[in-house]
Amino acid sequence: MEYQYLIVERRERVGLIQLNRPKQLNALCDALVDEMVAALDDFEADDGIGAIVITGSEKAFAAGADITAMKDFSHMDAYRGDYITRNWERVKTCRKPVVAAVAGYALGGGCELAMMCDFILAADSAQFGQPEIKLGTLPGAGGTQRLPRAVGKAKAMEMCLTGRLMNAEEAERAGLVARVVPAASLLEEALATAARIASFSLPVVMMIKEAVNRSFESSLQEGLLFERRSFHASFGLEDQKEGMAAFSEKRPPEFRHR
Ligand SMILES: CCCCCCCCCCCCC/C=C/C(=O)SCCNC(=O)CCNC(=O)[C@H](O)C(C)(C)COP(=O)(O)OP(=O)(O)OC[C@H]1O[C@@H](n2cnc3c(N)ncnc32)[C@H](O)[C@@H]1OP(=O)(O)O
Secondary structure (H helix, E strand, O other), X not given: OOOOOEEEEEEOOEEEEEEOXXXXXXXXXXXXXXXHHHHHHHHHHOOXXXXXXXXXXXXXXXOOEOHHHHOOOOHHHHHHHOOOOOXXXXXXXXXXXXXXXXXOEEEOHHHHHHHHOOEEEEEOOOEEEOHHHHHOOOOOOOHHHHXXXXXXXXXXXXXXXXXXXXXXXXXXXXXXXXXXEOHHHHHHHHHHHHHHHHHOOHHHHHHHHHHHHHOOOOOHHHHHHHHHHHHHHHOOOHHHHHHHHHHHOOOOOOOOOO
């Protein structure tokens, strides 16, 4: 597929998706999101891909939904067109892990896109925010729902009501990002992290992603039961036999990803 707004590459067992609208600070438009859905579909179907990285440019992961594109929308335009949110769950529904590598601005829909990913690696230049209130609107792709779950009500409420930005250090302290790395090594670190994940058993990686995400959707008791049944099911995998045999034989495992 030809991409106009993305750079899409395979880096061994890692699929790399780079937002490529640097002049507009990677503002998210319908066409970019449609291309991202296509790239995720492609990587999900590819047995040679075990993990995915989404990143932007040095100055911006994504500065939000495209204000120019939507500024004259009517309620019905937004509602019936479901502007750039019609496929918004595709990152979350992707069964392979998706890592967000964020440098620069991740604002509005850009912060929401990063939070849809399984975890965020932030450059020390990263700045996160939901500044929609400054535009006379509010987050529309999870900002008021995922941000409180990530950083707590107080910080999320203050950020959404004031539109202030959160730098990488505060974001790590608050639990929004997994780790902060120097901007110069962000992509290298993200690819290495994704490659490590992709080196493990793909079915187990998928089961872990599913179980961790289930913790946000169910009671502790239901989540523990889901996890336990998944643990039991792992003993049906060739990779579980290989992993535990390799340990006993004091050699590295060679997972077959099935
Ligand atoms: C596979 C499924 C994936 C699904 C993914 C979906 C998730 C997203 C869905 C979103 C749903 C809607 C809800 C979200 C709404 C929003 O996001 S509203 C927008 C929120 N963002 C902002 O308010 C930030 C706006 N930008 C700025 O404040 C500043 O640009 C900046 C980031 C602080 C940088 O300032 P500065 O360094 O001065 O650069 P600028 O000159 O301002 O910008 C450079 C050019 O980039 C253009 N631009 C920047 N941001 C946007 C934007 N959001 N939309 C459109 N264009 C933008 C800016 O206009 C400049 O362009 P030129 O004037 O042509 O040079």
